[in-house]
Amino acid sequence: AQKITQTQPGMFVQEKEAVTLDCTYDTSDPSYGLFWYKQPSSGEMIFLIYQGSYDQQNATEGRYSLNFQKARKSANLVISASQLGDSAMYFCAMPRNSGNTPLVFGKGTRLSVIA
Amino acid sequence: DAGVIQSPRHEVTEMGQEVTLRCKPISGHNSLFWYRQTMMRGLELLIYFNNNVPIDDSGMPEDRFSAKMPNASFSTLKIQPSEPRDSAVYFCASSFLSGGINEQFFGPGTRLTVL
Numbered sequence: 001a002q003k004i005t006q007t008q009p010g011m012f013v014q015e016k017e018a019v020t021l022d023c024t025y026d027t028s029d030p031s032y033g034l035f036w037y038k039q040p041s042s043g044e045m046i047f048l049i050y051q052g053s054y055d056q057q058n059a060t061e062g063r064y065s066l067n068f069q070k071a072r073k074s075a076n077l078v079i080s081a082s083q084l085g086d087s088a089m090y091f092c093a094m095p096r097n098s099g100n101t102p103l104v105f106g107k108g109t110r111l112s113v114i115a
Numbered sequence: 116d117a118g119v120i121q122s123p124r125h126e127v128t129e130m131g132q133e134v135t136l137r138c139k140p141i142s143g144h145n146s147l148f149w150y151r152q153t154m155m156r157g158l159e160l161l162i163y164f165n166n167n168v169p170i171d172d173s174g175m176p177e178d179r180f181s182a183k184m185p186n187a188s189f190s191t192l193k194i195q196p197s198e199p200r201d202s203a204v205y206f207c208a209s210s211f212l213s214g215g216i217n218e219q220f221f222g223p224g225t226r227l228t229v230l
Contacts, residue, residue, distance in 0.1 A: 033216060043204060045221035052216070091158065095217060102148055102160040102171070103219060 002027045004092050006106035013082045014114055020067065021077040021109045023092035032094055034075040035103065036064070039089040048090075051075055079111075087113045117141070119222035121207050127228045133195040136225045139188055140209030148219060149182055149192050150206040158206075164190065176201075197229045 003026040013019035025034065036048040051059045051066045059066045067076040079086055089110050093103040120139040128134055140147045148163040162172040164184045172182070179198070184190040194201055204226050208219040 035218070037221075043226070044223050045206065045208075047218055047220070050216055050218060096160075101217070102150075102163050105158040107157050 002029075002032075002094050002096055002104045004094060004104055004106035006092055006109050008109045009107075010110045010112070012112050012114055013079075015084060016081055018078060018080045019082055019111065021079070021090050021092075021111065022074070023076055023106060024072070024074045025092070025094055026073060027094065029098065031098060034066070034068070035093045036066070036075075036077045037091045037093060037105075038086075039091065039108070040085075041088070045091075049077070082113045084113050084115060087111060119207055119209050119220050121205075121222035121225050123225060124223060125226045125228075127230065128197055129230050130198055131196045132229075133193065134197045134201075134227060134229075136192040136194075136205050136207075136227070138190045138192070138207030138222060140190070140207070141211075141220055142188065144209035144211045144220075145187070146210045146212070146217070147184060147190050148208040148210075149190070150208065152204045152206060152224070153202075161192070161205075194227075197227075199229045202227055202229050 005024045032053045034051045038046045038048050049059050049061045049064045051068050058068050063080045065078045089108045091108045092106045095101045122137045146165050149161040150158050152158045160174045162182045167184045182192045204224045206224045207222045210217045210219040
């Protein structure tokens with residue numbers, strides 16, 4: 001069964017600095033994907049970025065990038081030039097199986113950006 | 116384009132009452148997921164549908180919970196009778212498998228409080 005581990009319950013970062021949120025996963029599937037979602041205090045879940053296991057390059061989306069290390073089974077989210085609006089919960093997730101299946105989520109990391 | 120629509124956004128009810136949560140997925144999406152989020156258990160799947168057919172309801176806590184998807188544009192999650200431990204945020208998400216990626220789009224959630 002898929003398992004997602006986020007070991008940082010909370011993180012602080014100074015505004016304009018970069019921050020890395022850790023995510024490790026466990027799967028026996030040869031092909032899989034990893035997602036990151038942001039949940040601000042308003043409660044909605046916002047998709048940020050996706051990494052496929054066979055993608056040749058690390059995914060990037062604006063200020064978000066993934067440090068994907070397949071051998072270590074890690075997919076850390078890097079947020080560059082942090083902004084106050086980045087303060088939120090961040091969840092790493094992966095599909096339970098291939099195809100259109102539910103996501104398995106980590107417990108999340110609460111990021112606080114300090115002015 | 117409208118995203119996933121959930122109603123109500125907030126629900127406060129008394130123990131023993133019936134609660135019905137509603138979801139309208141994104142048009143064209145063929146999978147729908149109901150998740151529950153609590154502080155203790157994080158985000159967990161309750162049930163999901165593919166092409167309006169329930170695929171996995173093993174996450175439904177008890178017989179008090181039931182879900183239906185009568186057509187591609189509507190789903191309900193019903194709790195009868197409700198109990199205080201059902202208090203949580205209930206998310207509906209929908210997706211369409213494209214290129215092997217099943218990005219799930221979440222609704223704003225329904226915050227349920229059972230007194």
